[in-house]
Amino acid sequence: MPIDNPDQDISRGMKWLMLVSSLVVLALLVGVIKSNVFTEWRAHQKEYRKLLLAKAEDEASRESAKSFDVRMQQAVVPELKATDRCISCHTGIDDPRMADEKQPYRTHSGTLLEDHPVGKFGCTVCHRGQGLAVTNEEAKAVHAYWDYPMLPDNLTQASCGLCHDPKSLKGRGGNVLARGAELFETRGCRSCHKLGGRGGALGIALDNEGRKVIHQLVLTDLKGEHTVWNWLVEHFRDPQAIVPTSLMRNPTLTEPEIEALTTYMLSLTTQTFPNEYIASDKVEQKYAEIYPQKPDAEKLYAQFCYSCHESGTYGRWDKVSKRFIPAIRGSGLAVSPAGFLEKQVRLGREGTQMPGWHQQAGGLRDAEITALVAYLRAGNQPVTEMWAPKSAGDISRGQGLYAQNCQGCHGAAGKGGIAPVLASPSFQQAASDAFIVTTVRNGRPDTAMPAFQRPGKTGLSDKDLTDLLAYVRSMK
């Protein structure tokens, strides 16, 4: 029977394992200490101290350079919820002597820091990025799990809009942002998008557009960098290339305009800031919103109507929305009854893409709608001759006439086609019999709607018109 040699060390393997493991642990602990001591920011501060020494001209500045303390630096601004350690590497950010140095030692460009000291504003409220981080890559956080990576220089003006009225910054260092805000109001963005409660309902509201994170966007077809701003730029270049189902027409912008609008989009936020951070121009902007001036109808038309109706004097087929968009100005509307246009503008037209624009819907005040309607009617020919049938018509005969004469454009049962929808409650309520019949009889100048009763009463007879009206009125 074999007996183990009692002198044989049965723990030999374990001892070796322990030794090797312990050496690995020791080596790694040294590695950990090394990576915690020799950091990027410490190296930068040592370099900065050398620069200080080289630039020191008198004894006092030499002394202060020598006593420069290498330590973690951060701007803590509780009001803005910012803890920004950027200045641990950008140590010379407010030192004018560093104006010509390379990054990260260089002084902040321009005179912005005079009004916006780092101690009060921090860095990330304007530049975004990850203020808590202490390495360049993680601070910029473009390809990191961080919702708001550092903005590229050309878009940083977006952040001015947090505390300033964008338009007031024209000539005050915020030209790009101001241009973006102007484009937003003149290119009819509000026809579909709400901002501050004013705008159409076809697109999404843009109140917090600047705080969107990348995961909220459709990225399938986005070429290039996956950032919110690149998405916005590409989307402005060609909306359907990024979101195939988008109803947005191509805004046909120049590259500087795209940059300006992207900047403006990035400035939009529902975040609130403490009062002491709000600039007086922003207060004036708010004041003007609460106590508005006399409505400027032409401007309103550009903001809310233009992008669908364009000049408004011609009806047209819209390729993107695959719909007919009616004329809303011009002599054809002269026969519409009083209040017809106003009602259409206020309540919109069900069954179409035309939204209501009253205060609770599109955000327009009554005075603005009145001014807008007056603007639409301006230049209309005075009404010469209105005619409405006296007796009730024959609905089924009217249906036959509709099928022959109207259905091709207005669609079966008035559901709309390349001509406006007739089976819409708001149309049925607002349009008078005389308006409908006169329009059918005389046609609508400048649109595709022809006159169906030509001089000498050829074409449809009065009886035909009476029956047709009866059928149109039966539409729901």
Add this chain to the structure above:
Amino acid sequence: MQKPALAQFVENLKSTPGELRRALLKNGLPKSERERSHMSFHNFFLHMQSVKVHKHSLRWSYTLGLGIIATASFIILLVTGILLMVYYKPSTDLAYSSIKDINYVVFGGRITRNVHRWAAHIMVIAVLLHMARVFFTGSYRRPHEVNWLIGLGLLVVTLALSFTGYILPWDQLGYWAATIGANIAQSPREITDALGITHIIDIGGLQKELLLGASFVDEDALLRFYMLHCIFLPLLLTVLMGVHFWRIRKDGGISRPESLDRPGSPDYKPVRPGVFQPGPGKTYGLMAVVKGTRPTVGSAPENTVMALPHLLYAEAAVFMLTTAIVLVLGFYLNAPLKELANPVVPENPAKAPWYFLGLQELVSYSAFMGGIGIPTIVVISLALLPFLDRKGSDTGIWFGGAAGRKVFWQSIAFGTAVTVGLLIFTITQGWLRNWFPNVHQLVIVVFNPGTVLVVLYAWWSIFNLKRHNSIRMGAIAMFTVFLVGFILLTYVAAIHRGPNWEFYWSHSQWPPH
């Protein structure tokens, strides 16, 4: 004559280091076996295990060191966890930035957090493998039944600890994983909804609210998870672990083949015991007779070696190995930290931690069966195991010998074929809801890919039990197919499930949002 008090004081002060050493080590480092025994008896930590352990218990190939790896990971988790608690702030406003601070500015913070994360993974893996080892060596049998049950409890507590830690960084990953977890807790609603009695008795809703303290994951959930993760569960685990270790002693050490201690058997290779020298001025007497055949009653010379130093060497070596592994992992691979939790931007797919992904795959078939039904069946089966398969001469032998090894490999083949087959069928053909959109939900709860798998596994187990006329073979078949199912389902859910839980061959095919 007594010395003056002051002189005595000075002398005592001078001799304190020596006295301290004597108080701690008595007669210095032990030299003989008797002194080692003495040291073991008088040290709380050393005396948790026997003074002498069976030679077989020190074998690599038997234990694989898994229990010690799990224990070592837990100790590493305790130490790193306490360090993290120094900086961590359990509030939805502060939690995320406190983790960022730990990563960026706390000295050694990042590696501490990384190590905590990796040690947690390793602990879960080690506990699972440890259970598999104990199962495949038949070590759950008498007298180890109670310890098997405690081990089962330790597995559940380990998973709970790992899961509750997931949410604490308050990032997108943890937030949505916690949401998934809460929805699993809510899964009994599938039954009550199908019966239309949710408004009367809403067990699922109650469970979810108990877990979250609200109807969705927020401040209250964070505080609850923090309390569970940092106080309740570690305490529970420590107590259970203590009992687990103590029971090893009480059950006569860890299991081993009985032939090792049977004189005359070919495996009987005893070691020559060291010469016992009685301590000076001591008398020895028999204090107690222990019940049972172990430790090594009636077999001499003994097959045991001194726990101090041999067991201690093994334990210390495995501890250092574990430390080295988690440090290497933590040094090169960062623990994940996604964006700040954002309730309006759901992660798609929101995935549970990996060890729950198999369940999440089952949940995608039926919330109740995946979340409650099948896990309950599994835990109850495991708990019943030592009472169904009680005794046998093959205890302590991997798979109980050649026949069991064959059943093991056959079960792997069967489990893989059945599971992969059913997964392919489900992924390509869909299930009842795709064919009969109006089918009653209760039908799906009872008949879905998950329950079909359980039935097939059970059939395979009974088939083997009858074929070999052995409960142990049936158990090996059952355990192996469930293990294969767990691994395969986890793999599919982790690698091949993308947005909306659709199947994708690889992550690169996911539609980018």
